[in-house]
Amino acid sequence: MFFLKESEIKHLYSIKDATDNGIIFDEILKVCEHVKPQLADKGFAYTYAACLLASKDRIDESLKMFSLNKEDTFCSIMTDYLKDVGAFVMPGKVFESAAPYDIYIQTELYKKHQAGTVKNILNFAKKNNHPQQSDTPVTIMDIGPGNGVLTAQFVNKIVKLYKLKSIRIIFIDPFEDMLKTASENCKKNIDIECKTISICCKIQEITNEQIEIIKKSTPIWFINAAISVHHMPKEEKIPMLKLMKELSPNFILTEVNWNHDLPEKDSPELIYSVANSYGTFSKGILELSVSEEDRKLCLYHFPIAEAINIIKQERPARIDYHTTIEEWQNIGHEAGYEVSDPITTFPCKGKPFVFVMEFNSGIR
Numbered sequence: 001m002f003f004l005k006e007s008e009i010k011h012l013y014s015i016k017d018a019t020d021n022g023i024i025f026d027e028i029l030k031v032c033e034h035v036k037p038q039l040a041d042k043g044f045a046y047t048y049a050a051c052l053l054a055s056k057d058r059i060d061e062s063l064k065m066f067s068l069n070k071e072d073t074f075c076s077i078m079t080d081y082l083k084d085v086g087a088f089v090m091p092g093k094v095f096e097s098a099a100p101y102d103i104y105i106q107t108e109l110y111k112k113h114q115a116g117t118v119k120n121i122l123n124f125a126k127k128n129n130h131p132q133q134s135d136t137p138v139t140i141m142d143i144g145p146g147n148g149v150l151t152a153q154f155v156n157k158i159v160k161l162y163k164l165k166s167i168r169i170i171f172i173d174p175f176e177d178m179l180k181t182a183s184e185n186c187k188k189n190i191d192i193e194c195k196t197i198s199i200c201c202k203i204q205e206i207t208n209e210q211i212e213i214i215k216k217s218t219p220i221w222f223i224n225a226a227i228s229v230h231h232m233p234k235e236e237k238i239p240m241l242k243l244m245k246e247l248s249p250n251f252i253l254t255e256v257n258w259n260h261d262l263p264e265k266d267s268p269e270l271i272y273s274v275a276n277s278y279g280t281f282s283k284g285i286l287e288l289s290v291s292e293e294d295r296k297l298c299l300y301h302f303p304i305a306e307a308i309n310i311i312k313q314e315r316p317a318r319i320d321y322h323t324t325i326e327e328w329q330n331i332g333h334e335a336g337y338e339v340s341d342p343i344t345t346f347p348c349k350g351k352p353f354v355f356v357m358e359f360n361s362g363i364r
């Protein structure tokens with residue numbers, strides 16, 4: 001496992017057994033007290049029990065359990081959420097509206113991720129000349145552009161590097177609001193003529209018709225996918241990447257080094273990864289000087305919504321399948337790419353939290 005030791009997992013399963021057997025709160029608490037000394041992160045015994053109880057809709061007991069580890073960021077935001085909403089359910093679809101995302105991009109985490117991705121794309125561009133044809137603009141593709149702020153930043157860098165006169169960007173995103181905002185932001189903020197093509201779909205569900213539209217704009221210099229291709233399980237990531245290899249030889253992946261794909265529902269590893277990842281992620285949102293209303297909008301419709309979905313749903317119904325670096329390397333190889341070493345753009349507790357990695361088809 002990635003986050004927990006086998007010995008810790010064995011002890012934590014006794015908490016799962018206790019909640020599965022529907023025993024009363026005080027008895028579950030006794031099991032937690034027994035497990036606690038066996039863990040490097042002692043408070044996780046309570047976090048784990050709280051998440052299992054919430055998942056079974058034992059909301060009051062879950063709240064009591066979260067409050068036993070309230071100095072932990074994940075437990076403290078979940079406590080506030082459960083008090084506010086009274087149920088362990090997602091408040092809506094993540095990314096349906098660009099508003100929570102506009103708040104999130106003010107965080108230090110986002111700024112570091114953005115700067116790291118821009119730097120790595122510029123380095124890629126220096127090493128790999130664009131395949132320009134005299135009669136067509138240089139074309140790139142961006143999967144899951146969000147509000148397009150990151151896209152505009154790296155495009156301006158490569159435009160300057162090659163003194164480009166025009167650029168064409170193919171956006172792929174399942175949400176119309178994101179596509180519209182990304183296109184508007186790029187047209188407004190990119191320093192040269194910018195043509196955009198928007199394709200509304202989940203990348204793993206792209207149709208042959210949509211592929212044909214994209215092929216009319218080849219060659220595509222590179223595909224950027226920043227924190228956007230973890231929305232499918234490993235079984236779908238590999239065919240998706242194989243398809244991308246047919247569209248462009250270069251795929252630049254920015255992802256989070258989390259473990260929400262292969263671990264099964266209710267497993268200690270899955271919940272440990274959720275609590276730690278979303279705890280760190282949410283800390284940045286708590287530090288922002290924004291109104292309480294905006295803070296809640298961002299927390300509830302982004303990290304908390306995703307965390308609840310991962311904890312509560314069976315694996316096929318998850319929306320997020322974040323994958324560790326090591327697993328992404330395996331996936332890239334299985335899809336037939338040469339895979340570069342990862343570059344950490346945001347470290348946390350001595351591990352990469354966000355990283356960038358290049359997949360190349362070997363054909364230049």
Ligand SMILES: C[S@@+](CC[C@H](N)C(=O)[O-])C[C@H]1O[C@@H](n2cnc3c(N)ncnc32)[C@H](O)[C@@H]1O
Pocket residue numbers: 095143144145146147150172173174175178201202203204225226227228231
């Ligand atoms: C975390 S945001 C990243 C935005 C931007 N790339 C950045 O780094 O700032 C994730 C983006 O991926 C999009 N997305 C979600 N599921 C997707 C899928 N299955 N295929 C393509 N894009 C997806 C979301 O709508 C959103 O625009």
